[in-house]
Amino acid sequence: xxxxxxxxxxxALILAVDASADADLVTRNVAVSDSVLAAMDxxxxxxxxxxxxxxxxxxxxxxTPSLLDxxxxxxxxxGVHNGRWIALRIAWPDSTRDASVxxxxxxxxxxxxxxxxxxxxxxxxxxxxxxxxxxxxxVHWKAIWQDDIDHGYQDVQTLHPHFWSDLYYxxxxxxxxxxxxxxxxxxxxxxxxxxxxxxxRH
Amino acid sequence: MxxxxxxxxxxxxxxxxxxxxPRRQVAYVFDTNKCIACQTCTFxxxxxxxxxxxxxxxxxxxxxxxxxxxxxxxxxxNILDLLGSQSWKGDKYAGKTVFEAAxxxxxxxxxxxxxxxxxxxxxxxxxxxxxxxxxAYFTGIHPVWMxxxxxxxxxxxxxxxxxxCPRKAVYKRDEDGVVLVDQTRCRGYRECVKACPYKKVFFxxxxxVSEKCIGCYPRLEQGLQPRCVESCIGKIRMQGxxxxxxxxxxxxxxxxxxxxxxxALPLYPQYGTEPNVYYIPPVHVPRDFLVQLxxxxxxxxxxxxxxxxxxxxxxxxxxxFGNTPIILERYDVRDGQAIGYDGKGxxxxxxxxxxxxxxxxxxxxxxxxxxxxxS
Numbered sequence: 001x002x003x004x005x006x007x008x009x010x011x012a013l014i015l016a017v018d019a020s021a022d023a024d025l026v027t028r029n030v031a032v033s034d035s036v037l038a039a040m041d042x043x044x045x046x047x048x049x050x051x052x053x054x055x056x057x058x059x060x061x062x063x064t065p066s067l068l069d070x071x072x073x074x075x076x077x078x079g080v081h082n083g084r085w086i087a088l089r090i091a092w093p094d095s096t097r098d099a100s101v102x103x104x105x106x107x108x109x110x111x112x113x114x115x116x117x118x119x120x121x122x123x124x125x126x127x128x129x130x131x132x133x134x135x136x137x138x139v140h141w142k143a144i145w146q147d148d149i150d151h152g153y154q155d156v157q158t159l160h161p162h163f164w165s166d167l168y169y170x171x172x173x174x175x176x177x178x179x180x181x182x183x184x185x186x187x188x189x190x191x192x193x194x195x196x197x198x199x200x201r202h
Numbered sequence: 203m204x205x206x207x208x209x210x211x212x213x214x215x216x217x218x219x220x221x222x223x224p225r226r227q228v229a230y231v232f233d234t235n236k237c238i239a240c241q242t243c244t245f246x247x248x249x250x251x252x253x254x255x256x257x258x259x260x261x262x263x264x265x266x267x268x269x270x271x272x273x274x275x276x277x278x279x280n281i282l283d284l285l286g287s288q289s290w291k292g293d294k295y296a297g298k299t300v301f302e303a304a305x306x307x308x309x310x311x312x313x314x315x316x317x318x319x320x321x322x323x324x325x326x327x328x329x330x331x332x333x334x335x336x337x338a339y340f341t342g343i344h345p346v347w348m349x350x351x352x353x354x355x356x357x358x359x360x361x362x363x364x365x366x367c368p369r370k371a372v373y374k375r376d377e378d379g380v381v382l383v384d385q386t387r388c389r390g391y392r393e394c395v396k397a398c399p400y401k402k403v404f405f406x407x408x409x410x411v412s413e414k415c416i417g418c419y420p421r422l423e424q425g426l427q428p429r430c431v432e433s434c435i436g437k438i439r440m441q442g443x444x445x446x447x448x449x450x451x452x453x454x455x456x457x458x459x460x461x462x463x464x465x466a467l468p469l470y471p472q473y474g475t476e477p478n479v480y481y482i483p484p485v486h487v488p489r490d491f492l493v494q495l496x497x498x499x500x501x502x503x504x505x506x507x508x509x510x511x512x513x514x515x516x517x518x519x520x521x522x523f524g525n526t527p528i529i530l531e532r533y534d535v536r537d538g539q540a541i542g543y544d545g546k547g548x549x550x551x552x553x554x555x556x557x558x559x560x561x562x563x564x565x566x567x568x569x570x571x572x573x574x575x576x577s
Contacts, residue, residue: 061307063368064307064308064309064368065307065308065309065366065368065393066306066307066308067307068306068307101407101410102316102317102407103314103315103316103317103320103392103395103404103405103407104314104315104316104317105317144410155255155256155408156255156256156258156407156408159407167258167259167321
């Protein structure tokens, strides 16, 4: 299964993905409607005009707890803008859909970091402390948050459908389609999908 | 990692932060010999703090039946297995703590329980330590044993949850040593849940952040003992302030039991967090098991405990358990009574060392009836 995520950031036009030297990651100015909704269709034809860039996930050893053993996941990133907003389409292979709030499980998620200024000295490691020019914004998407948007807040009864009488461990809803996405991608091709409109502020 | 002194291990140990003991440290003494697992403490806590949605299987206070009862399931045996050999050379710990045994890239050795581990509080409670052989009879020593272990957050001096949190959302208060999770700063990474060797930090699936026993700090601030202590019908608990290891006060009942007489011992001191709930060990349980739970001071603690009936000062400290909701900061024993004082120095409780016996006539002339002893 391939997971596709759409990140839409409106209000500013600064894009300096960590791999700023990678020309493929610079967004293209595409002619689309001013409507934000126009960018929310991940299969709109203008996405084909944006060159895909591959971002390979690497381990994290800068601080503890570190994550050293990372499966070789490559993210395909496409970016577009129209002078007023930026949209990123991020896709990666994933055999499972994880959006549970169980204590021992974690949600699918991805984040994009944006420098607030164009200063080339901004640290890629979550910004430069105590430097106003070194600030970054982090746009964070989680599958569980997407479910909150699509289906209402994921609550105890989501995990335990018979919550009102008991939790009934062993007959929970795991594996049932009660929490599937109903957004566009699933309807079309059976993929999970996310849309995160979030303003980018200076 | 830095070196900090851990008096329970009798040696320095590694910890991610410098030693910073609070101005005063909340501490508890639990007498396991008196606990009957009525769970009144559990529900006093539950109804006060964790009755909300998302807290259905969350017990900041629980009472589990040892050796095979757990909450969450297998919590301590899991950590013991991970930790490997835990030997003591005399009163000095020769093994590794959860900080010293941390895997590369992590600050604490731990594991993440599964949701089902919290589903059945005290699973295994009906399993005693062995089978009763056919024809066996009681000879004065119990071949098959169990006991009740009441547990709350230990408000450790070197908390593993504090060490593990990458956001510094968990902190230890300077005014009372209570360890808290800042609910606005926590992002629900669950590093604290994984790190706490006592598994006393919990993930709330509704708030999606972690939470834990708060030591009833709103009560502490009013000079009152926590709900679990106040409600205990077996009077097995006392909460007070534990002085720093080198500064014990003879007239502080908690100091006297922990530092002076060493009759109350920390739970799994080998974890290295310097926990501040101290247990008077059960006298009938095999020593090997107790040493694993409470460290090498078990034999001496039980010996001292057995002398309490002839030791007025020790007996007096124990008799103050559960007889007042007010935190006792000083006590005295005189004229056959244990007298407790609050933080202002005012007397708040007076308990006789020996319960007075009243003998009433069998015949009640005033009511023209006979009295029957039905108790």
